[in-house]
Amino acid sequence: QDRAELERICDALQLAAGANHRLCLLVESQVSGQETKLWRLGWQQPVLAYEICPAVSFGMVLRNHTAPALSDRRRLALTFARSLLQLYESPWLSERWDKESLQFFFQTSGDVDMRRPYISTSFDNFPIGSEPPDLNLLHRSRGILQLGLLLIETHTWKPIENFYTEGERTASQPTSNTDLQAAWRVHSSMRDCFGTYLSAISACLSVSWVAVGMRVSLEDAETRSGLYHGVVKPLEMEVSLAD
Known part of the structure; x- marks a missing residue:
């Protein structure tokens, strides 16, 4: 499969922003003294279908959406x-691990995708060390x-x-x-x-x-x-x- 070596994962994420395709990465772990390498593979069709709209926090889901099964x-x-x-x-x-930092995407059906939450944070404000x-x-x-x-x-x-x-x-x-x-x-x-x-x-x-x-x-x-x-x-x- 076609691939291109990456220096930083952020470079691939910038390419993927707004693209209606699935980003695929390959990480080669260190073997026999060789350095770990990161590759971007060719674009693939998306598996999940999400609405292009702001995500919603778990806190907002609790307050505004009916309880699922x-x-x-x-x-x-x-x-x-x-x-x-x-x-x-x-x-x-730490303090980022709460219902407001846990986010969900909306599916094209309009429903919240409860099976794939993610943590939203700002890397600019990350603490250094413990x-x-x-x-x-x-x-x-x-x-x-x-x-x-x-x-x-x-x-x-x-x-x-x-x-x-x-x-x-x-x-x-x-x-x-x-x-x-x-x-x-x-x-x-x-x-x-x-x-x-x-x-x-x-x-x-x-x-x-x-x-x-x-x-x-x-x-x-x-x-x-x-x-x-x-x-x-x-x-x-x-x-x-x-x-």
């Missing part, structure tokens, strides 16, 4: 959980907490802010701790889902698989393993039952 919501929750493992401890996460811990946060991992909130929002199809108490709504500046308190209240009142889904939410909110006093970081194999077995696997079980 429960099976679709479970698949979306599983996508969120797997994404956290794939993008852990990177500038894609972000400092938030010592005021009553949770040991902001990214895992955000996942727990997303699981609740995906099931209830309501923003977590809808579950604030009157006092929390009138507070001068709600914080992630406000979200955490609201999340525990919602979790304790959820009677319309299986225990597997509740356990996945609880695992995100408590991170009980890591001993008290120990660091919770997805850079550590123990944390990643706990997230997979405590969150991802229960969600996979629910999706398999739906199928």
Whole structure:
């Protein structure tokens, strides 16, 4: 197949902007001391059909669109959980990992493509290196907490802010701790889902698989393993039952 070597992936993305074709890239990993090479392959016909219009955030979808079938919501929750493992401890996460940064395209039918969310961010504002811990946060991992909130929002199809108490709504500046308190209240009142889904939410909110006093970081194999077995696997079980 015809191909051309690229110096930067951004060069290919600029070529693809506005093109009604599918961009195909080939990455050759380092073998026998050779450097990794990036190639742009020939254009192909698009597989997905999207409307050329602004994407919509998950927050906007929650506020303005009817809840999809429960099976679709479970698949979306599983996508969120797997994404956290794939993008852990990177500038894609932290405060950017919430319902406003998660985006969806519109299909030509006018429906939101719930199966292919993506994270929207600005590379100009990316932090350099690891972000400092938030010592005021009553949770040991902001990214895992955000996942727990997303699981609740995906099931209830309501923003977590809808579950604030009157006092929390009138507070001068709600914080992630406000979200955490609201999340525990919602979790304790959820009677319309299986225990597997509740356990996945609880695992995100408590991170009980890591001993008290120990660091919770997805850079550590123990944390990643706990997230997979405590969150991802229960969600996979629910999706398999739906199928």
